[in-house]
Amino acid sequence: MRENPPTPELPGNPVLSRNTRWLHYMPDVVTKPQLTPLLSNETLARVERMRLRPNRRLTNRTRGEHSVGTGGASIDFADYRDYVAGDDIRYVDWNIFARLQRPYLKLYSHEEELHVAVLLDSSLSMQSEEKFERARQLAAAFSTMALRGTERVSLFAGGDSSGNPAILQNCSGRPATHKVFEFLKACEIHGSATVDDLIASAIRIHRGRGVAIILSDFLTAGDISRSFNLLHSAGLEIFAVQILGPSEVEPDLTGDVRLVDCETGGSLDVTSARDLLDLYHEHRVAQQAYLASQCRRRNGRFESISSAETIEAVLFEKLLRRGWIR
Amino acid sequence: MNWPGFSAIANAWWLLLLVPLLVFYFLKLKRPRIEIPSIVLWQSVVNDQRVNSPFQKFRRHILLWLQIAVLILLVLAAMQPFVRGTAEPAAYLPVLIDCSASMAATDPVTGKSRIDIAKERVTTIIDNLSSEQQISLIAVHSSADRLTEFTGNRRILHGVLASLEVRDVPSRLEDAFRLTQAQAKTVPVESAVFISDGNIPRKIRFALPFSVNYQQLPTGGPNVGITAFNARLSSSQDWDIFLRVEASADSSGHVVLQQDGQPIGEQPFVLGKGESQRLAFQISSQGSTKLEARLISGVAEFDSLAADNVARLDLPPARPLRVYASPDLNSFRRALESTPGVDLFPKPGQPEQRSVPYDLVVSDREDDEELIAAVCLLVGVTPDDVKSLVEPTAALSKFLDWDRTTPLLRHTQLRDVEIADAVQTVAGVDVGSFEDAGYSVLASGTDGPLILRRRSASRLTFHTLFHTGRSTLEYRVAFPVLVANLVQLARQEASVGNVTAVQTGVLPAIELSPGGAYAIHGPNGSTQQVVADKAGQLRGATANLAGQYRISGGSEESLIVSANLLSSTETTLASVDSIEFDEQTIASSDEILASDQPLWSTLTFLAFGFLLVEWWFFQKPRRLNTAGTTLASTR
Numbered sequence: 001m002r003e004n005p006p007t008p009e010l011p012g013n014p015v016l017s018r019n020t021r022w023l024h025y026m027p028d029v030v031t032k033p034q035l036t037p038l039l040s041n042e043t044l045a046r047v048e049r050m051r052l053r054p055n056r057r058l059t060n061r062t063r064g065e066h067s068v069g070t071g072g073a074s075i076d077f078a079d080y081r082d083y084v085a086g087d088d089i090r091y092v093d094w095n096i097f098a099r100l101q102r103p104y105l106k107l108y109s110h111e112e113e114l115h116v117a118v119l120l121d122s123s124l125s126m127q128s129e130e131k132f133e134r135a136r137q138l139a140a141a142f143s144t145m146a147l148r149g150t151e152r153v154s155l156f157a158g159g160d161s162s163g164n165p166a167i168l169q170n171c172s173g174r175p176a177t178h179k180v181f182e183f184l185k186a187c188e189i190h191g192s193a194t195v196d197d198l199i200a201s202a203i204r205i206h207r208g209r210g211v212a213i214i215l216s217d218f219l220t221a222g223d224i225s226r227s228f229n230l231l232h233s234a235g236l237e238i239f240a241v242q243i244l245g246p247s248e249v250e251p252d253l254t255g256d257v258r259l260v261d262c263e264t265g266g267s268l269d270v271t272s273a274r275d276l277l278d279l280y281h282e283h284r285v286a287q288q289a290y291l292a293s294q295c296r297r298r299n300g301r302f303e304s305i306s307s308a309e310t311i312e313a314v315l316f317e318k319l320l321r322r323g324w325i326r
Numbered sequence: 327m328n329w330p331g332f333s334a335i336a337n338a339w340w341l342l343l344l345v346p347l348l349v350f351y352f353l354k355l356k357r358p359r360i361e362i363p364s365i366v367l368w369q370s371v372v373n374d375q376r377v378n379s380p381f382q383k384f385r386r387h388i389l390l391w392l393q394i395a396v397l398i399l400l401v402l403a404a405m406q407p408f409v410r411g412t413a414e415p416a417a418y419l420p421v422l423i424d425c426s427a428s429m430a431a432t433d434p435v436t437g438k439s440r441i442d443i444a445k446e447r448v449t450t451i452i453d454n455l456s457s458e459q460q461i462s463l464i465a466v467h468s469s470a471d472r473l474t475e476f477t478g479n480r481r482i483l484h485g486v487l488a489s490l491e492v493r494d495v496p497s498r499l500e501d502a503f504r505l506t507q508a509q510a511k512t513v514p515v516e517s518a519v520f521i522s523d524g525n526i527p528r529k530i531r532f533a534l535p536f537s538v539n540y541q542q543l544p545t546g547g548p549n550v551g552i553t554a555f556n557a558r559l560s561s562s563q564d565w566d567i568f569l570r571v572e573a574s575a576d577s578s579g580h581v582v583l584q585q586d587g588q589p590i591g592e593q594p595f596v597l598g599k600g601e602s603q604r605l606a607f608q609i610s611s612q613g614s615t616k617l618e619a620r621l622i623s624g625v626a627e628f629d630s631l632a633a634d635n636v637a638r639l640d641l642p643p644a645r646p647l648r649v650y651a652s653p654d655l656n657s658f659r660r661a662l663e664s665t666p667g668v669d670l671f672p673k674p675g676q677p678e679q680r681s682v683p684y685d686l687v688v689s690d691r692e693d694d695e696e697l698i699a700a701v702c703l704l705v706g707v708t709p710d711d712v713k714s715l716v717e718p719t720a721a722l723s724k725f726l727d728w729d730r731t732t733p734l735l736r737h738t739q740l741r742d743v744e745i746a747d748a749v750q751t752v753a754g755v756d757v758g759s760f761e762d763a764g765y766s767v768l769a770s771g772t773d774g775p776l777i778l779r780r781r782s783a784s785r786l787t788f789h790t791l792f793h794t795g796r797s798t799l800e801y802r803v804a805f806p807v808l809v810a811n812l813v814q815l816a817r818q819e820a821s822v823g824n825v826t827a828v829q830t831g832v833l834p835a836i837e838l839s840p841g842g843a844y845a846i847h848g849p850n851g852s853t854q855q856v857v858a859d860k861a862g863q864l865r866g867a868t869a870n871l872a873g874q875y876r877i878s879g880g881s882e883e884s885l886i887v888s889a890n891l892l893s894s895t896e897t898t899l900a901s902v903d904s905i906e907f908d909e910q911t912i913a914s915s916d917e918i919l920a921s922d923q924p925l926w927s928t929l930t931f932l933a934f935g936f937l938l939v940e941w942w943f944f945q946k947p948r949r950l951n952t953a954g955t956t957l958a959s960t961r
Contacts, residue, residue: 125363219364248363258357261365268365269357270372280371287367 036181038140043312047141050315051149052116053326054211054237055299079107115208116146117236119198120157120187121216122166124263127189129245130307135215136184137311138241142213143180145325147173154206155180157187158198165193165201192263194220199227209235218242218291228294238300239324240291244284246308251280330925333406333456340401347397351390392940399933403926408456418476418513419461420506421448424522425490426467426497427830427872427896431523431546431630440543441492444521447541451519452483454924462509463487466522467870468495468831470502476513493870494633494830496893497526499905507535524901524914533908540905542914548575550597551634551897552621555890559667559823560608563644567607569619569637573597574899579623583607586616600898615641616888633872634897638888639827647813647822648682650697652689655705657800661809662688667823668813686816690793700819701786703812706793708749711763712778716749716791719773723748723792728769728777733815734788735768735777738804745797750774765789783835784861786819788812828889833867833875836887842880849873 035044083092083103093106118139126132139155146153152172158165168183195216202212212231218224218240231238253273260267270276292302301324305314319325332338362368429441448463455461455478463473463486473486499520506518517537524542554570569581580594593605609617617639623629646669651659653672662670672678680697687699690706708716725740750773757767760775768788769777778789799805817824828834838844840862846854849871858864858880869875869889877885904913 128363131363217363219366221366221369245363248367251362253360256357258359259365259368260359260361262361262363264365266365267359268368268372270368276371276375279375280367283367283370283374 035178036140036185038137038181038184039144039311043141043315044144047144047315048148050145050320050325052114052142052145052151052211052239053323054114054239055301077106077108080104081107114146114149114151115206115210115236116142116151116153117202117206117208117210117212118142118153118155119195119202119212119214119216120155120184121195121198121214122157122187122189123191123193124189125192125217125219125261126243127262129247131217131243131245132189134243134305134307134309134311134314135241136187138215138243138314139213140181140184141311141315142239143171143184144177147171147177147180151210152208153180154202154208155183156198156202156205157183158191158193158201165198167205169205194222196220196222196224196227199230203230203234206234206236210237211239212236213239213241215241215243217244217248218287219248224291225294228298228300232298232300238295238298238302240295240300240302242288242291242302242304243307244304246306248284249306249308251277253277330407330409333408333458333924335405337401337404337406340404341398343397343401344394347393348390351393388943389940392936392943396933396936396940399929399936403929403933406457407925407929408454409925417458417460418509418515419451419459420464420476420509420515420518421451421461422464422466422470422499422502422506422518422520422522423448423490424467424497424520424526425465425493426525427492427494427631427633427892428497428523428525428546428899430492430494430633431549431899433544434547434628434630439492440523440546441490443543445487445490447521447543448487449484452480452487455480456924460513463490464502464505465490465493466497466499466502466520467493468498470505472505472509476509494872494892494896495870496831496896497522499526499530500532503530503532503534510536520905523899524903525896525899526902526905528902528904529906531908534910534912538905538912540912540914542901542903545901546899547628547630548577549573549630549634549897549899550575550577550579550621550623550627551629551631551892552581552619552637553602553634553892553894553897555617555619555637555639555827557617557639557641557825559644562646563612564608564610565641565644567609567617567639569605569607570602570894571595571597571605571621572602572894572897573599574897575599577623577627577629579621579627581605582620582622583609584618584620585609585611587618600900602894611641611644613643617641630899631892631897633890634892636872637827637890638874639825640888641825642821645822647686647817647820648684649686649688649813649816650684650694650699651687652691652694652705655688655690655795657794657805658688658705658809661806662813665810665813685820685822686812688812690795695787699785701788701812701816703788703790705790706796707789708791709763709765709778709780709789712760712765712789712791714752715755715759715763716751716774719748719750721748721750721773722746723750723771723773723776725776726770726772732768732779733818734779734808734811736807736811738807738811739802740769740799740804743797743799743802743804745771745776745792745799747796748773748776748792783859783863783865786815827891828869828887829891829893830869830872830889833864833869833887833889836864836877836885838862838864838877838882838885839880842882844877844879847876847878849875 034041039047080093081104083105087105091105092103096104120135120139122132126135143153143155150172152170153176154170155168156165166187168180171179195214195218199214228238253270255273256271257273258267258269288304295302303319303322303324305318315325423444425441429444430439432439451461457478460476460478461483462476463483465471465473473490474482477483506515509515515536517539519539519541521541521543523546550571550573552569553572554568557565557567560566567583571581576598578594578596580592582589583591590609591607595603595605597603619637621635629635646667648671649662649668650671651662659670662668671684683698685700687694687697687702689704692707695702695704695707723745725743728735728740730736748771760767760778765778765780767775768779776791778791780787794800814824818826838858840858840860842858844856844858844864846856846867854867856864856867872890872892875887875889877887904911
């Protein structure tokens with residue numbers, strides 16, 4: 001009878017080590033320890049091959065992967081144009097000049113760097129029904145995509161209304177992935193800052209054009225358009241993901257209840273809640289439509305997901321199909 | 327549409343309690359606390375709801391609605407609503423209930439007597455009394471008893487009604503309506519309710535000052551009973567016993583006659599509806615004896631009245647009639663001598679015995695009025711208290727009219743009788759003057775009354791205001807008939823040779839110690855205290871129930887008097903569907919009097935039901951399926 005080989009000491013998550021003793025029979029898995037508890041290795045591997053797909057090319061002048069047009073210094077030919085005095089004659093196509101006796105300038109595509117700012121709402125309203133967990137997973141996924149795409153990534157996790165969010169700035173390159181994971185792992189839910197506060201804090205600190213990915217439930221009072229204007233004027237394309245719990249998507253309330261806001265502690269008496277569910281759904285859909293329109297108006301994207309959906313379903317089905325990523 | 331009315335509409339002010347009810351409800355309303363991530367969406371929902379429906383907050387507040395319903399129902403009950411009936415609302419309503427013997431007739435199907443049905447109807451009236459209404463219960467029998475004053479106290483009315491019992495006497499409505507009329511002088515009485523089985527006289531000499539609602543009860547079952555029971559002495563010790571049996575429907579059976587507790591005869595009878603049959607027995611008795619006739623209906627035949635199935639008769643010792651006739655009245659003496667069973671005094675050659683009691687005295691002397699006798703005929707003697715009303719006349723007089731129904735003048739023809747030395751009335755005197763003096767005019771002549779009757783406590787006295795010897799009466803056929811009637815009347819009054827069973831109502835005059843106090847114990851155990859008059863006569867004792875009455879007290883032994891015979895109209899259960907008063911006729915109404923129907927009890931029960939529903943709703947486990955939410959507390 002064959003004896004089981006000794007269980008290897010798995011680095012990282014001790015829970016994974018205890019509960020996955022069978023993994024040593026699968027050399028491929030065993031040899032790849034879980035890199036982060038936020039995403040499974042398989043999901044992470046798949047995420048690493050994906051890229052963000054912004055609508056606009058809001059890039060920085062620093063070199064990157066994003067082709068922003070002609071006039072660049074890459075090796076990809078883009079177009080020709082007439083030579084004008086002062087142009088660098090090194091870019092004159094001499095073969096064309098020999099044939100046509102006129103100087104034409106060769107234009108190459110210009111690939112610039114995209115700055116991805118991930119804004120993670122960590123207020124108390126995100127506490128219930130794994131909303132925050134799903135937000136961290138999305139943040140990890142988007143950050144991984146950006147870092148693998150040689151983008152620059154900044155993370156802002158805000159929850160405290162004092163205006164000082166947790167920040168991880170200007171990460172780039174694959175080695176920064178681990179740093180991002182550790183940052184997200186350390187994020188905790190606290191405070192009652194609204195998403196407006198988070199955006200305002202991030203805008204004060206953030207420098208660079210690109211994409212602002214907002215992960216929040218957007219259950220805040222007030223007008224979000226001002227914050228979106230700030231992002232838009234800062235050169236950030238808005239990727240807004242609303243994460244709601246199942247009880248927020250399909251509340252099951254009946255009778256007369258007193259609803260208590262876990263974030264603010266405020267209460268609201270609701271009478272005959274079941275009769276109001278239709279009205280609630282109307283308001284929820286209307287709010288989502290409003291958020292979507294605000295994003296669209298600024299060439300952004302909006303998507304509402306339920307925390308009951310798996311991260312794989314969100315990433316590989318919903319967002320992929322909607323063209324958020326490629 | 328007949329809208330309900332309210333007896334106490336002022337209690338509607340209690341509806342103001344709705345205000346504190348609403349206030350306290352919302353102040354005290356405890357809701358389950360549910361923590362949710364944000365109330366932003368719900369806030370907008372609630373704001374929108376408030377804008378769209380200001381009263382939305384009140385929807386589905388089951389407990390609140392139940393409390394409001396309970397309060398409203400209680401206040402409505404306090405306002406004492408009622409559905410108006412067909413009967414006009416009367417503040418004071420006398421209710422006359424027939425309690426005569428026929429009201430005891432039972433129904434063969436339900437077994438209910440008519441008095442039970444009458445009680446049910448009166449109970450309905452009592453229960454439906456409004457707070458402003460008062461009724462007075464009056465029992466109608468041979469007289470009338472006011473059971474209650476005008477009152478709205480249901481407890482008193484129900485108590486009196488429950489104790490109401492049937493009397494074995496016929497109905498006489500005059501007393502009841504006069505009593506009601508007397509009540510109408512103290513309170514405004516607009517109408518009265520009379521509940522009866524219809525076994526009442528059709529005509530009533532009474533002018534109604536108010537309207538009467540005559541509620542006729544449904545007919546009872548068939549009945550057969552003894553309506554007459556008497557005995558006549560046929561010889562010195564032989565009695566002929568006669569019974570009359572009447573039936574209200576086809577019936578058959580037999581009558582058993584007992585003498586001193588021993589059956590001595592039995593005779594069958596077969597009767598059709600409304601028919602009567604006379605049964606005769608013969609017995610022999612020298613001394614006093616007690617007879618009892620018991621009617622036994624045929625097998626499987628229903629008899630609705632039990633009181634008329636037994637009749638009792640007390641026969642006195644057989645003796646001839648003691649008659650005193652003045653020696654001057656030869657014609658009377660000759661007629662009396664030839665009458666069997668008559669012992670005529672004074673006998674020829676013997677002195678007059680003036681202190682000996684007689685059964686009949688016939689005399690033309692004023693001083694013979696002092697003789698002791700049950701019946702006295704004074705010929706040509708004008709009573710002292712009438713002398714001022716008449717005066718002698720020399721003209722011949724004739725009979726113009728006479729009462730052919732009175733026992734004395736029954737079957738007599740007086741038209742051609744001529745009278746000399748009669749009297750005529752003084753100018754300005756009419757029949758009423760004689761009646762005021764205590765006399766009844768039995769016969770009237772061309773110039774004034776000719777025969778008067780006066781009934782005193784101990785005797786029946788007739789006065790002819792002319793002398794028969796100075797008239798042609800003694801030569802007419804009417805004379806021996808008159809003498810025979812006189813003897814027959816004397817036999818009845820003296821209970822000699824002709825005994826009749828006592829009818830219920832009033833006991834006959836009984837000879838007792840003068841001024842003695844006695845107690846009469848009725849068949850139902852009741853006792854009435856009576857005092858004999860100075861002559862030793864006990865009169866006027868009521869006997870409203872059929873049965874034997876025991877009279878005790880004084881130095882005498884207990885005396886038992888039977889009063890069993892019911893009126894013939896009661897036994898036949900004949901009913902009238904209308905009552906003819908002096909000026910109007912009241913038709914009966916088969917419909918039950920639909921009085922105002924109070925609703926307060928219904929509303930109270932509804933409120934109680936709502937209270938139970940509210941209790942159940944309050945106690946049932948509250949189920950909230952809110953995934954991911956926290957039920958902080960429940961009510």
